[in-house]
Amino acid sequence: MAETQMVARHIPDRLEGRGARLVKSWETLLVAVALAIFLVNSLASPYFLDPWNLSDATFNFTEKAMIAFAMALVIISGEIDLSVASIIALTSTAMGYAVQLGFDTPALVMVGLATGLLCGAFNGLLVTGLGLPSIVVTIGTMSLFRGLSFVILGDKAFTGYPESFSWFGQGYVWWVFSFELCLFVVLAVIYGVVLHRTSFGRTVYAIGNNQTAALFSGVRVGRVKFVLFLLTGLMAAIASICLTARLGSTRPSIAMGWELEVVTMVVLGGVNILGGSGTIPGVVLAALIMGMVTFGFGLLNVPGIVMSIFIGLLLISVIALPILYRRFRGRRSH
Amino acid sequence: MKLLLKNREMLLVVAIAALVALIALRFPPFVTPGNLANVYNDTSILIILALGQMAVILTRCIDLSMAANLALSGMVAAMINAAMPGLPIPLVILTAMALGAILGSINGLLVWKLDIPPIVVTLGTLTIYRGLIFLLSGGAWINAHQMSDAFKALPRAAVLGFPLLSWLSLVIIGIMVVVMRRTPLGRAFFAVGGNPHAAVYTGIDVGRTRFFAYCLSGTLAGLSGYLWVSRYAVAYVDIAAGFELDIIAACVIGGISIAGGIGSVGGALLGALFLGVIKNALPVINISPFAQMAISGMVIIIAVAVNARAEKRKGRVILRKAEAVHG
Numbered sequence: 033m034a035e036t037q038m039v040a041r042h043i044p045d046r047l048e049g050r051g052a053r054l055v056k057s058w059e060t061l062l063v064a065v066a067l068a069i070f071l072v073n074s075l076a077s078p079y080f081l082d083p084w085n086l087s088d089a090t091f092n093f094t095e096k097a098m099i100a101f102a103m104a105l106v107i108i109s110g111e112i113d114l115s116v117a118s119i120i121a122l123t124s125t126a127m128g129y130a131v132q133l134g135f136d137t138p139a140l141v142m143v144g145l146a147t148g149l150l151c152g153a154f155n156g157l158l159v160t161g162l163g164l165p166s167i168v169v170t171i172g173t174m175s176l177f178r179g180l181s182f183v184i185l186g187d188k189a190f191t192g193y194p195e196s197f198s199w200f201g202q203g204y205v206w207w208v209f210s211f212e213l214c215l216f217v218v219l220a221v222i223y224g225v226v227l228h229r230t231s232f233g234r235t236v237y238a239i240g241n242n243q244t245a246a247l248f249s250g251v252r253v254g255r256v257k258f259v260l261f262l263l264t265g266l267m268a269a270i271a272s273i274c275l276t277a278r279l280g281s282t283r284p285s286i287a288m289g290w291e292l293e294v295v296t297m298v299v300l301g302g303v304n305i306l307g308g309s310g311t312i313p314g315v316v317l318a319a320l321i322m323g324m325v326t327f328g329f330g331l332l333n334v335p336g337i338v339m340s341i342f343i344g345l346l347l348i349s350v351i352a353l354p355i356l357y358r359r360f361r362g363r364r365s366h
Numbered sequence: 367m368k369l370l371l372k373n374r375e376m377l378l379v380v381a382i383a384a385l386v387a388l389i390a391l392r393f394p395p396f397v398t399p400g401n402l403a404n405v406y407n408d409t410s411i412l413i414i415l416a417l418g419q420m421a422v423i424l425t426r427c428i429d430l431s432m433a434a435n436l437a438l439s440g441m442v443a444a445m446i447n448a449a450m451p452g453l454p455i456p457l458v459i460l461t462a463m464a465l466g467a468i469l470g471s472i473n474g475l476l477v478w479k480l481d482i483p484p485i486v487v488t489l490g491t492l493t494i495y496r497g498l499i500f501l502l503s504g505g506a507w508i509n510a511h512q513m514s515d516a517f518k519a520l521p522r523a524a525v526l527g528f529p530l531l532s533w534l535s536l537v538i539i540g541i542m543v544v545v546m547r548r549t550p551l552g553r554a555f556f557a558v559g560g561n562p563h564a565a566v567y568t569g570i571d572v573g574r575t576r577f578f579a580y581c582l583s584g585t586l587a588g589l590s591g592y593l594w595v596s597r598y599a600v601a602y603v604d605i606a607a608g609f610e611l612d613i614i615a616a617c618v619i620g621g622i623s624i625a626g627g628i629g630s631v632g633g634a635l636l637g638a639l640f641l642g643v644i645k646n647a648l649p650v651i652n653i654s655p656f657a658q659m660a661i662s663g664m665v666i667i668i669a670v671a672v673n674a675r676a677e678k679r680k681g682r683v684i685l686r687k688a689e690a691v692h693g
Contacts, residue, residue: 112485158667158671162671164670164671165624165625165670167428167485167624168614168618168624168666168670169667169670171611171614171615171618171666172615172663172664172666172667172670173663173667174611174663175611175615175659175660175662175663175666176659176660176663176664176667177663178659178660178663179656179657179658179659179660179661179662179663180660182656182657182659182660183654183656183657183660185656186654186656187656284656289608292430292489292492292493295489296489296490296493299486299489305483305485305486306483335500335505337496337497337500337505337603338497338500338501339497340493340494340496340497341493341494341497341498341501343493344489344490344491344492344493344494344497345490345494347486347489347490348476348482348486348487348490348491348494351482351486352476352480352482355480355481355482356480
């Protein structure tokens with residue numbers, strides 16, 4: 033993975049040439065996929081188009097997508113964070129512990145956010161301070177954070193969250209628009225602006241494209257990366273607050289395996305796993321697609337694990353198809 | 367002493383010896399030869415898998431699908447055995463290995479022919495292979511009583527006082543040492559990981575070498591699938607779930623650089639043994655099973671930090687700061 037600087041980018045974020053008229057960009061491709069799945073879903077079940085039904089469907093992706101926004105930035109910068117699901121578990125455990133001590137909702141939220149930030153800071157310190165590869169560091173902290181939750185919880189579960197706390201996972205802001213959905217939209221806008229409209233966003237791309245060049249042009253590479261790991265920690269904490277509030281309980285196995293789903297979402301959204309390119313609208317579309325696939329298969333009574341075959345195939349094919357297409361076009365033009 | 371610390375394998379041997387000595391202080395029976403042989407036997411499957419992962423990581427790739435491959439091959443082996451108990455066991459094992467090789471070659475082909483980043487490919491195939499197990503088995507378990515006695519007995523069969531499973535892992539270590547040190551393919555793994563561009567100029571096909579690395583890891587995963595299923599006498603969708611990260615952790619602890627090109631069979635072996643000793647010793651010295659995950663996480667981080675320090679190469683003065691950030 034260290035060859036990022038030398039080898040040409042594998043994943044095109046824009047298709048060029050004659051195909052451009054047909055498929056203008058990665059995002060257009062994703063919109064087409066999303067529309068197709070939407071159509072199939074609405075034909076497959078008469079209940080799909082019910083607004084409350086669609087609203088429920090959003091819970092399939094909102095929490096993961098919140099993390100995916102921060103993960104997208106981390107991956108664009110050329111790093112990865114595999115510990116996010118374990119941060120959810122540890123954050124949820126910390127909040128559960130605080131509940132036992134009699135904390136109220138505002139204090140619970142503070143405890144949650146602080147735990148997430150601490151975890152993120154720990155990852156960030158190891159990656160930037162000691163210069164360790166993030167994939168290995170976060171494999172380690174993944175067991176460490178999850179392990180700490182097991183140490184605190186044992187085989188028990190924390191319950192008894194206050195009524196007002198459950199609003200974060202079950203409350204509605206207006207009509208069918210849940211708090212989680214609104215938060216997802218707000219965060220999408222914030223991350224979109226930060227990545228695509230600020231100098232901070234540009235430095236993230238710069239680091240991902242050529243870290244050494246970025247360093248010599250005065251970018252504080254270490255500091256930016258540290259902030260990015262803080263952000264994934266923070267977003268995992270926010271997702272944890274929503275998830276814990278929605279489930280109403282904390283178990284050490286909470287959000288097991290989410291790290292791979294979040295990474296899948298980001299890559300499906302067109303973010304280059306090797307760093308340097310990707311967009312927030314792409315991630316939003318990928319989140320919608322994954323959420324709708326999950327929900328559609330649920331309506332058709334397809335077990336979750338079979339759905340994962342589809343997500344895996346979608347991930348590989350959506351990345352392979354443009355490469356095959358370009359190769360095919362290249363051969364014909366000779 | 368300085369020489370000792372510079373050699374990663376020696377450092378690991380010292381660390382394992384220190385660990386065993388510490389455990390012996392609290393629980394002397396742990397260091398009896400019989401028990402240590404048990405610990406080795408317990409770690410055998412992890413060793414075999416780590417050797418496969420080592421080949422892949424050496425070429426600057428990664429195989430996240432190994433545990434899923436193991437589970438699928440193991441499930442197929444168990445299903446064949448349950449359906450046809452009369453079929454000779456070696457044939458079942460060969461089938462599992464062939465299936466593993468095919469699954470590995472799918473990864474390899476996607477990486478080689480389509481240039482998709484390895485982490486994306488194996489992330490995708492990881493979920494696909496797990497899903498396939500469900501499609502095949504319908505989510506049902508295959509239990510001990512559905513498997514033939516010969517199927518379950520083979521890894522346990524004692525040869526010269528040791529279980530066949532231990533012997534098998536020793537044989538594979540031997541084969542891997544020869545492959546890595548004495549064959550063009552083994553040298554190609556190092557060359558491709560050390561500098562892919564230089565490898566091309568020396569006439570090595572980078573893509574094909576990576577393909578073979580994936581075939582190797584797939585074959586070993588297939589074999590481990592049979593071993594796992596027969597040893598624990600049960601097959602279900604979630605066997606070895608999350609084990610892919612243990613395998614990578616063993617490699618990383620063993621000093622195999624995630625950036626490719628650096629590592630050895632001895633390192634992978636010792637890395638796996640280190641994890642195996644910890645996993646076996648913690649329950650013995652009365653550390654709660656809940657703390658084990660946290661401790662192995664800590665161990666991985668410390669091992670990586672130590673290794674990274676040993677790995678730092680001296681660069682030109684002007685680039686030293688840049689390389690410090692690169693790690």
